[in-house]
Amino acid sequence: MYAVGILPLDVVAWLVQFWIVLGLAALFLQRAPRLITNVIFPLGALASLLLAATGLWALAAPTNIMVLPLGLPDLPFHLRLDPLSGFFLILLGGASFGVSLFGAGYFRSMSGGMLGLLCLQYHLFLVGMTLVLVADDAYMFMVAWETMALASYFLVTTDHAIPDIRKAGYLYLLIAHVGAIAILLSFGVMQGGNGIGAYTFDAMRSAELTSFWSSVAFLLALFGFGAKAGLLPMHVWLPEAHPAAPSPVSALMSGVMLKTAIYGILRVSFDLLGTQLWWWGVLALALGLLTAVFGVMFAAVQGDMKRLLAYSSIENIGLLLVGIGLTLIFHVYGKDALAALALTATLYHSLNHAMFKSLLFVGTGAILHSTGERNMGRLGGLIRRMPWAAMLMLVGVLAISGLPPLNGFVSEWLLLQAFLLSPGLPNSYINMLVPVAAAVIALAAALAAYVMVKFYGVIFLGQPREHALEHAHDAGIWERIGMGWLALACVVLGLAPVFVVGQLDHVSQMLLGAQLGNAADNWIFLAPVDTGRASYSPLYFLLAVLGVMLLASVLVRHLYHGRVRRSDPWDCGFPAQTPRMQDTAEGFGQPIRRIFEPFFKIERDVPSPFDTHPRYHGQSDDRLWYILYLPIKQLTGKLSLLAGMLQHGRIHLYLTYTFVTLVVLLVFV
Amino acid sequence: MQIPYTLQFINLLAALLLLIAFAMLAQRRILSLINLFAWQGALLALSTFIVAYSTNQHHLYYSAGLTLLLKVLLLPYLLHRLINRLNVRWDVETLINIPTTMLVGIALVIFSFNLAAPISQLAEGITRGLIGIALASVLLSLLMMLTRRKAVSQVVAFLALENGLFFAATSATQGMPLVVELGIALDVLVATFIFGIFFFQIRETFDSLDITHMEKLKDD
Numbered sequence: 001m002y003a004v005g006i007l008p009l010d011v012v013a014w015l016v017q018f019w020i021v022l023g024l025a026a027l028f029l030q031r032a033p034r035l036i037t038n039v040i041f042p043l044g045a046l047a048s049l050l051l052a053a054t055g056l057w058a059l060a061a062p063t064n065i066m067v068l069p070l071g072l073p074d075l076p077f078h079l080r081l082d083p084l085s086g087f088f089l090i091l092l093g094g095a096s097f098g099v100s101l102f103g104a105g106y107f108r109s110m111s112g113g114m115l116g117l118l119c120l121q122y123h124l125f126l127v128g129m130t131l132v133l134v135a136d137d138a139y140m141f142m143v144a145w146e147t148m149a150l151a152s153y154f155l156v157t158t159d160h161a162i163p164d165i166r167k168a169g170y171l172y173l174l175i176a177h178v179g180a181i182a183i184l185l186s187f188g189v190m191q192g193g194n195g196i197g198a199y200t201f202d203a204m205r206s207a208e209l210t211s212f213w214s215s216v217a218f219l220l221a222l223f224g225f226g227a228k229a230g231l232l233p234m235h236v237w238l239p240e241a242h243p244a245a246p247s248p249v250s251a252l253m254s255g256v257m258l259k260t261a262i263y264g265i266l267r268v269s270f271d272l273l274g275t276q277l278w279w280w281g282v283l284a285l286a287l288g289l290l291t292a293v294f295g296v297m298f299a300a301v302q303g304d305m306k307r308l309l310a311y312s313s314i315e316n317i318g319l320l321l322v323g324i325g326l327t328l329i330f331h332v333y334g335k336d337a338l339a340a341l342a343l344t345a346t347l348y349h350s351l352n353h354a355m356f357k358s359l360l361f362v363g364t365g366a367i368l369h370s371t372g373e374r375n376m377g378r379l380g381g382l383i384r385r386m387p388w389a390a391m392l393m394l395v396g397v398l399a400i401s402g403l404p405p406l407n408g409f410v411s412e413w414l415l416l417q418a419f420l421l422s423p424g425l426p427n428s429y430i431n432m433l434v435p436v437a438a439a440v441i442a443l444a445a446a447l448a449a450y451v452m453v454k455f456y457g458v459i460f461l462g463q464p465r466e467h468a469l470e471h472a473h474d475a476g477i478w479e480r481i482g483m484g485w486l487a488l489a490c491v492v493l494g495l496a497p498v499f500v501v502g503q504l505d506h507v508s509q510m511l512l513g514a515q516l517g518n519a520a521d522n523w524i525f526l527a528p529v530d531t532g533r534a535s536y537s538p539l540y541f542l543l544a545v546l547g548v549m550l551l552a553s554v555l556v557r558h559l560y561h562g563r564v565r566r567s568d569p570w571d572c573g574f575p576a577q578t579p580r581m582q583d584t585a586e587g588f589g590q591p592i593r594r595i596f597e598p599f600f601k602i603e604r605d606v607p608s609p610f611d612t613h614p615r616y617h618g619q620s621d622d623r624l625w626y627i628l629y630l631p632i633k634q635l636t637g638k639l640s641l642l643a644g645m646l647q648h649g650r651i652h653l654y655l656t657y658t659f660v661t662l663v664v665l666l667v668f669v
Numbered sequence: 670m671q672i673p674y675t676l677q678f679i680n681l682l683a684a685l686l687l688l689i690a691f692a693m694l695a696q697r698r699i700l701s702l703i704n705l706f707a708w709q710g711a712l713l714a715l716s717t718f719i720v721a722y723s724t725n726q727h728h729l730y731y732s733a734g735l736t737l738l739l740k741v742l743l744l745p746y747l748l749h750r751l752i753n754r755l756n757v758r759w760d761v762e763t764l765i766n767i768p769t770t771m772l773v774g775i776a777l778v779i780f781s782f783n784l785a786a787p788i789s790q791l792a793e794g795i796t797r798g799l800i801g802i803a804l805a806s807v808l809l810s811l812l813m814m815l816t817r818r819k820a821v822s823q824v825v826a827f828l829a830l831e832n833g834l835f836f837a838a839t840s841a842t843q844g845m846p847l848v849v850e851l852g853i854a855l856d857v858l859v860a861t862f863i864f865g866i867f868f869f870q871i872r873e874t875f876d877s878l879d880i881t882h883m884e885k886l887k888d889d
Contacts, residue, residue, distance in 0.1 A: 655814050666784055
């Protein structure tokens, strides 16, 4: 392979250029929207697939670097492809392959001009994310990061005629930029005041920082990347922006873009910063736990299906951060085998989340297309109208709930294994904290399953709640292919954990200098530490499940008497029943709302029993918005009013400002 | 020490330049203001020519020619046409009365000579006064921008400010590279065109060229 002189990084560079060309081509093809959906999007998807393959190649290949002839004079762009980047490229390519194919069907209904623009932004978004992953200096990184943020902003505001969507986009842009400033400052701290040439990552790796400045850099990076990832308390943009964006875009943002933030945290804390401190890990762990429980709690009370998924993304980001925190703690205390376990769980879960969350988001897109409805209270019974979408989304729902033999189970199982193995750390406080954290993780995982039962049950099961749903049509062929790929990825990642963990070892080796390996020494059983302790074989599990199901159906067929009597079910003595009387999303989430009541700001109008036109209104708001964000907003407003007092609109006054400034400077300088 | 005649001549021109700057500050009528501006340009061109002659730098001849063309002929012609078209040959209204402005101007001249003194020590002793004069004329033009109400006179002040800068560049430091001078000349020309367009826009909007009306643009 190396004989021909092609490096993985070259392929990445070609694919990036190919995407840019595709996006520009779409601009010129506005007259032929069919061409954009049927040719450009599938070609972009093909590039995604190649990117994933390149990432897989790069995992095992030695690190390669490249200096681009672009950028400012004396400040060229540096690229670098190492196993960590390679892994995230697999994630990006794998998820975007499915999403782009889905997009080929989904964007069919858009008009040509908008479609061309959207196609350009979509591919620029992919380019931005790819370049973030392979950037090797702060300059390139920030340029790519901003490209990604701006492209996704324009994608979120695709339907900018709607004021709420503009508002959501603005909130997103604001928080993204606050985060970007923090990241830039973090890079500034890490380069250690060695001049402009020290902004390459290589220089940062060799910079000698005191533990104080390392901590400052870590905290800034955690804040900056956390704002992009939706970490508490910077999560507010997620539930606004995700429902506003077109579904494939939400899928990419939630599935892939949030992971670039995880990549950033990993890159900064393990690669760029030479030393780590134990309390970083504790901080990340605590923040992650809070975020996870917060996300899943709010997901449980949502009535809008995309908002629900957005909150579920917050939960998963929390889990990932817990994994990072655990890795940091283990790594600092020298237990690198355990650190590798926690890191593997984190990376594995990133990949899984990219697949199943993308699947669910594009699935909501298919539903939105065929019904025009995001509110779960108006859906229901879609399994009969949309059997394809229902079956494929079932895979995603089972995976995200963490049920074996699908992929969600493997990563959550690995994470809990890491927790269970933690006793033995030299810090007794952490030893006491960790079991509590494991319990919180278990709670979050269980609640996540609850949320998914609600999500799937309310949308697909039961009777249609509205008459319009009778005309719902199933997903188109492109959409089915896209969803099918993502569902297949969920299944394969679940069934082949030994292979995946073996590949992830390259990343652990690079970041921690330790590998997880597989104690079971065969490809059927996955045993992270040793076979006596815990092992898992999804294949046997699948066979057992299939066997039990087969047996049950055979038994039922042979033993059941077969006499079927058709009649109305018992109606509790209340004959006038309509589909609207089924359990709603609101009703399903009610127990959670009751249990965790202090966390919500609940607003409800319950009509009186004598009201002839009863209207029910219920809303559970985020208290953090009122406690944290509104005061900041008011403060900003006041400060800008103060600054506004300088502006009288009189040119003479402005000229006087200039004049006085000039004279003062001349006197003093 | 015998100062060369060329340098004495440049010193004379510098003094005249400062005199004209004061005259512009004191001038009430726009028409005379533009004529004064043209005279200032002529002095500038002459001084550049003399510098070119004495230092034997060829590109300064072009520069002098350009100044003559642009600042003595083209810009005054454009401004004349503008005030005819806009019909604004009225008296200039000032915000502060003229004697006060003159007093402030004198203070500014003292200030800039004082300021330029350490810089001039570094320069070859003979051009000592020139930097101070150039700085003074820049500040005086700025003062004129401050004290005038009408947009046209502000633009003339802006152009005079540029003259001061140009004088500092050519006479005190023996010239800039030609490319820079060309760039600046082009900038001034473009700025004048943009101002011209703005005049029409301002008048369309407010029925007047009095820029105090622009306070209305502020949102409350």
